[in-house]
Every structure is written in structure tokens, then in C-alpha cells.
Amino acid sequence: DKIRPLWRHYYQNTQGLIFVVDSNDRDRVDAARDELHRMLNEDELRDSVLLVFANKQDLPNAMSAAEMTDKLGLHGLRHRQWFIQACCATTGDGLYEGLDWLSATLQKQK
Template structure:
């Protein structure tokens, strides 16, 4: 299953459980608008220009349970993994932790940096990034460059910063 790569900017894959806010986040990054999204079947892709010299090709891959076996098809040429979690939904953290562990176990992602985005920080009951990183067991990934940041796709908070950090992680790795 080959995917056509149209640009030479580094490929960044956005993954996470369904309803984590991945498509909202991508639409917000690319257009500055909040879009009505429906569950992603397959993927969305776009090129994000961070500044004059830096752009990233960002793939947002469907997160429903039935879609997750397909995640591995998107990992070729992946330079960074962005894993989005809904920080307002602690009940799904164990499932997110398992999904993350599984995808990071793939050989293709061996030295690939990870950015975890704790989305929906605009909601009053959202977990702190410390809680999210504990729930996802991020400290166990000591052999990998990783960062965690809070953001709100709906409000557009923290997105630009997060992807600037992703770009820096790619350069470091």
C-alpha cells in the first residue's frame, strides 16, 4: 500500500483514539478555522508551513478501533509521531496507552521522536500534562526523544508551538 508523497517536507503522522480531536486539530492548523468533522475513514493530509524555511506534511489517520490495524501502513518515511489524547476523558487513557505502546513498537518508528498532545485543555476537568504522561507511561520511553504539550484544537491554543517543537525534534533526531 504505497502513498504518494507530494512534497519533500518531513512527514508527520498524527494518531490517537477516535474523538481525540485529530481532524479538528489538523483543520485548525491548516485553515485557522474550526471545522465540523466526522469520524475519519482513511486519512486527511495537508502541508503545514511553519515559517519560510520550514514545512511539515501532516497526516491525520482515522482512530476508530477498526482503523487502528491500518496505522502501520502510514509509517514509511514518518519523521515524527504526534499522538493526540483527549485530556478531558480519563476513562480512555488505558486504551490510549495501549494503542501508543503498540504503534511505537513498530520497527519503522524505532528512532522516531514522539510528541504527545493533551488536547481539549480548554475544558474545565482536563487532566494536567503530568497526569497524562503518567497515564501513558511516557517515562518508559527513555530511549526515544519525546515531549508532551497541552493544547486546544477548538480554541487554537498551543498548536503552532507544538508543531514548531515537532520540527525541532525532527532536526535533533
């Protein structure tokens, strides 16, 4: 939490943003949504594409990618390319699929 104010120092020339969210943490999903939208409202990130990793899908009570899409308000992102990928960082499941989307999307923009 203490380092979040420092994030903006890295925004300049950002083409793609990867946002990792804990799909099992229902108590903090609203805070994650607020932080995501705060970042996306920064001028320097206006043209960047967004990849969201819905992490911890291996846990039994994890929210699905569809539920995370709703909770994070992703459908409201009208002028931005975005993709959400269910994943499990500890096993690697879903990581390549998300990164493949990001790579292909950034290649199309060149």
C-alpha cells in the same frame, strides 16, 4: 477503532509521530496508552520522535499534561525523544508550541 489496523501502512519512513489524546476522557486513557505503546513498538517507528498533544485543556476536568505524562507512561520511553504539549484544538492554544518542538527536533536530526 476500525481503522487502527490500517495505521501501520503509514509507518515506513516516519520521522515524527503526533499522537493526540483526549485529556478529558479518563475512561479511555488506558486504551490510549496501550495503543500508543503498541505503535511505538513497531520496528518502522523505532527512530521516530514523539509529540503528544494533550487536547481539550479548555474543559474543567481535563487532566494536565503532567498527569497525562504519567497515565501514558511517557517517562518509560528511554530511547526516544518525546514531548507532551497541553492544547485545545478548537482555539489553537498550544498547537504552535508543539509543532515548533517537532520541527526543531527533526531539524537537529538532519
